[in-house]
Amino acid sequence: MKRKKIEPEELLAAVAEMVDDGFCPASRLASRFPKLGHRDLVRLWARAVRRGLLLERRGPDGRIYLALTGEGWEALRSSRTFSPSTNQTRRPSG
16 A cells, blocks of 8 residues: 655645744654654655755754745745645635
8 A cells, every 4th residue: 555645845834833934953853754764754855955945954963954945935835725636726814
């Protein structure tokens, strides 16, 4: 049975939820995606970095930190208002 493919927008939402406008330790993402192995998680965030949605930095402690870029915030906003399953745009509340 094939698992549902996790899109980079789900990763963006997790980072935004954890730290909002700041850097998130990449190691904290493993608890948000328990069904993903380490390799799959690294591939997911590398895909988001290549698309310019995430910024990856190594801290002074040697750990990897991730933050949303401007394009990442735009993609996150558009993914929340567009439903690909129905191919219709939902109006954001408020």
